[in-house]
Amino acid sequence: MFPLSSQKKFWTFAxxxxxxxxxxxxxxxxxxxxxAEMNQEQRExxxxxxAEERVLIKQYELYLNDFCRRFEPPMPKCVVGTAFHYFxxxxxxxTPMDYHPKEILATCVYLACKVEEFNVSIGQFVGNIxxxxxxxxxxxxxxxxxxxxxxxxxxxxxxxxxxVEGFLIDIKTRSNMSNPExxxxxxxxxxxxxFFTDACLLYAPSQxxxxxVLHAASKEQENLDSYVTENLFVxxxxxxxxxxxxVRKIRFMVKAYELPSKEKVRLIEKKLEKCRNxxxxxxxxxYKERMRKMLCDDDLELPLDSSYHVADSxxxxxxxxxxxxxV
Amino acid sequence: MEDQACPRCxxxxxxxxxxxxxxxxxxxxxxxxxxxxxxxxxxxxxxECMVPLRRNNFRVQLFEDPMVEKEVDIRKRVLRDYNKKxxxxxxxQEYNDYLEEIETIIYNLCNNIDIIGTNKRIEAxxxxxxxxxxxxxxxxxxxxxxxEEMLExxxxxxxxxxxxLAELETEQKKKKAREKEALxxxxxxxxxxxxxxxxxxAEKVEKxxxxxxxxxxxxxxxxxxxxxxxxxxxxxxxxxxxKAEEGPLxxxxxxxxxxxxxxxPATAEIESKGFIAHIRPENSAERAGGYKANLACQRALQExxxxxxxxxxTVN
Numbered sequence: 278m279f280p281l282s283s284q285k286k287f288w289t290f291a292x293x294x295x296x297x298x299x300x301x302x303x304x305x306x307x308x309x310x311x312x313a314e315m316n317q318e319q320r321e322x323x324x325x326x327x328a329e330e331r332v333l334i335k336q337y338e339l340y341l342n343d344f345c346r347r348f349e350p351p352m353p354k355c356v357v358g359t360a361f362h363y364f365x366x367x368x369x370x371x372t373p374m375d376y377h378p379k380e381i382l383a384t385c386v387y388l389a390c391k392v393e394e395f396n397v398s399i400g401q402f403v404g405n406i407x408x409x410x411x412x413x414x415x416x417x418x419x420x421x422x423x424x425x426x427x428x429x430x431x432x433x434x435x436x437x438x439x440x441v442e443g444f445l446i447d448i449k450t451r452s453n454m455s456n457p458e459x460x461x462x463x464x465x466x467x468x469x470x471x472f473f474t475d476a477c478l479l480y481a482p483s484q485x486x487x488x489x490v491l492h493a494a495s496k497e498q499e500n501l502d503s504y505v506t507e508n509l510f511v512x513x514x515x516x517x518x519x520x521x522x523x524v525r526k527i528r529f530m531v532k533a534y535e536l537p538s539k540e541k542v543r544l545i546e547k548k549l550e551k552c553r554n555x556x557x558x559x560x561x562x563x564y565k566e567r568m569r570k571m572l573c574d575d576d577l578e579l580p581l582d583s584s585y586h587v588a589d590s591x592x593x594x595x596x597x598x599x600x601x602x603x604v
Numbered sequence: 605m606e607d608q609a610c611p612r613c614x615x616x617x618x619x620x621x622x623x624x625x626x627x628x629x630x631x632x633x634x635x636x637x638x639x640x641x642x643x644x645x646x647x648x649x650x651x652e653c654m655v656p657l658r659r660n661n662f663r664v665q666l667f668e669d670p671m672v673e674k675e676v677d678i679r680k681r682v683l684r685d686y687n688k689k690x691x692x693x694x695x696x697q698e699y700n701d702y703l704e705e706i707e708t709i710i711y712n713l714c715n716n717i718d719i720i721g722t723n724k725r726i727e728a729x730x731x732x733x734x735x736x737x738x739x740x741x742x743x744x745x746x747x748x749x750x751x752e753e754m755l756e757x758x759x760x761x762x763x764x765x766x767x768x769l770a771e772l773e774t775e776q777k778k779k780k781a782r783e784k785e786a787l788x789x790x791x792x793x794x795x796x797x798x799x800x801x802x803x804x805x806a807e808k809v810e811k812x813x814x815x816x817x818x819x820x821x822x823x824x825x826x827x828x829x830x831x832x833x834x835x836x837x838x839x840x841x842x843x844x845x846x847k848a849e850e851g852p853l854x855x856x857x858x859x860x861x862x863x864x865x866x867x868x869p870a871t872a873e874i875e876s877k878g879f880i881a882h883i884r885p886e887n888s889a890e891r892a893g894g895y896k897a898n899l900a901c902q903r904a905l906q907e908x909x910x911x912x913x914x915x916x917x918t919v920n
Binding site: 278279280281285289435439440441442443444445449450480481482483484486487509510511513515516518519520522523 | 862863864865866867877878879881882883901903904905906907908909910911912913914915916917
């Protein structure tokens with residue numbers, strides 16, 4: 278029930294302007310609190326700019342998609358969609374400098390598996406991750422609650438996959454198009470692409486689904502305009518312009534999407550290593566210290582040099598080892 | 605309770621389960637053995653506040669907080685002098701002021717505020733009101749005496765009632781024996797038919813019994829000695845059950861489906877209009893669980909159509 282959902286109420290925004298304002302705010306807040314004694318030039322050189330953040334997030338969205346596609350056992354599409362939602366929502370209210378996107382990525386997918394009832398244990402889950410699995414497990418589990426908190430515990434996500442099925446059933450039943458099944462590959466491709474854009478933060482899932490269907494139809498040299506006007510909007514012609522605008526926008530967003538350049542991403546990642554919040558970096562001394570303190574609070578008997586997983590510094594930084602993979 | 609300990613010898617309830625804490629007028633505690641030790645001669649001073657104490661003023665501590673003990677002690681002492689009743693005052697205001705004063709004195713004594721001044725105040729009060737205090741003391745004695753008398757009376761009544769019952773019983777027994785004798789005499793002496801005589805006597809006995817029944821049973825006691833009625837009246841002591849407020853009756857309203865999009869086909873139409881043909885039929889396990897293909901079909905259609913008007917200006 279999207280119209281009454283928390284997704285519509287709290288996580289669907291009016292326009293792209295709002296989204297970039299939120300993101301800019303996070304960026305500015307971080308820089309102000311961590312770079313108080315720097316001047317403007319130093320800040321620009323040291324911290325990520327909003328544009329750089331966006332490139333980085335785009336790259337990690339690609340990783341996220343890739344990670345889900347390769348996931349073993351294969352996961353249903355709705356898990357991927359939900360994970361994308363979580364990822365985007367998280368970085369609306371946080372900056373990647375505060376929380377490294379690769380850690381958030383894994384946490385998003387793990388939480389999405391749970392919410393979408395795709396049952397994998399944490400052991401099975403980290404089996405899909407290259408590198409130090411114990412460390413990854415600790416990162417995911419310690420970030421899970423933070424994740425839910427940042428999502429404000431609105432975990433239900435309405436994905437465009439079921440609406441697509443609905444439209445296909447409806448088209449098969451009510452329009453005279455021949456073999457609508459041939460639209461399916463185009464639809465799937467389109468929906469996958471919408472998740473690399475902000476469309477799911479701006480439009481209803483059924484609108485995205487309809488955009489995908491219409492896009493697929495045009496690819497197949499079919500015209501479903503009459504289906505939309507005669508069957509769907511026959512009783513509410515006044516609502517039609519808004520839908521047309523939404524579909525146009527979604528298709529435009531997908532078309533305007535461009536892959537982040539690898540060279541740029543490499544430089545940004547380098548920059549991020551320096552300017553990220555060391556308190557949230559599992560390899561930093563500050564983080565280890567904090568973790569040990571937290572652990573000691575729980576259990577005062579713990580010796581100082583106990584081998585806590587996260588504090589295990591022998592592993593290299595390639596927690597998810599994804600930056601080496603081709604996309 | 606677990607940290608009850610004697611402040612002098614540091615024995616705790618845990619180490620010595622038979623530990624008995626005693627308290628004196630100063631409000632400081634000591635355990636029984638310390639009291640025995642320190643007050644061997646019958647008097648001594650409190651080890652904490654050096655106030656001279658007497659041994660026979662030690663009592664077992666009833667309250668966990670020794671301050672409460674001290675207050676109880678002080679209150680008892682003060683109220684011995686401040687024993688006026690409400691009807692000793694002309695107005696309620698005066699009585700309340702008087703009570704307030706008592707509390708102030710007790711508070712001061714408990715918290716060691718201006719002890720000398722307060723004691724002087726008590727002394728002055730005692731001197732001024734010597735007569736009233738004395739009178740109230742005797743009055744209190746009289747009231748107690750009256751209560752005692754009432755109880756005595758009650759006991760006497762009870763006794764009398766018992767005796768009455770016993771007499772009645774013996775009387776009846778005697779009567780029965782007499783009747784029996786009369787019957788035998790009659791049978792022996794008169795020349796009438798024996799069966800007739802027996803019948804006659806039986807009728808007489810019957811009549812007597814009926815008469816007895818007509819006598820009212822002894823009145824049951826209706827009140828305690830204190831004058832409080834018991835029985836039915838006690839039931840009415842309970843507050844009546846609050847009557848639940850009856851709101852309007854529940855009326856079922858069909859929830860409105862807020863779709864924000866074109867209406868989806870109704871359940872009946874899923875099959876009649878052929879939507880069902882384009883979805884995988886349910887397998888037997890799904891059917892057993894109650895999930896039929898038309899549900900899935902309807903849900904997909906609903907979700908497809910829901911929210912299509914999103915972003916469109918609403919016309920009210």
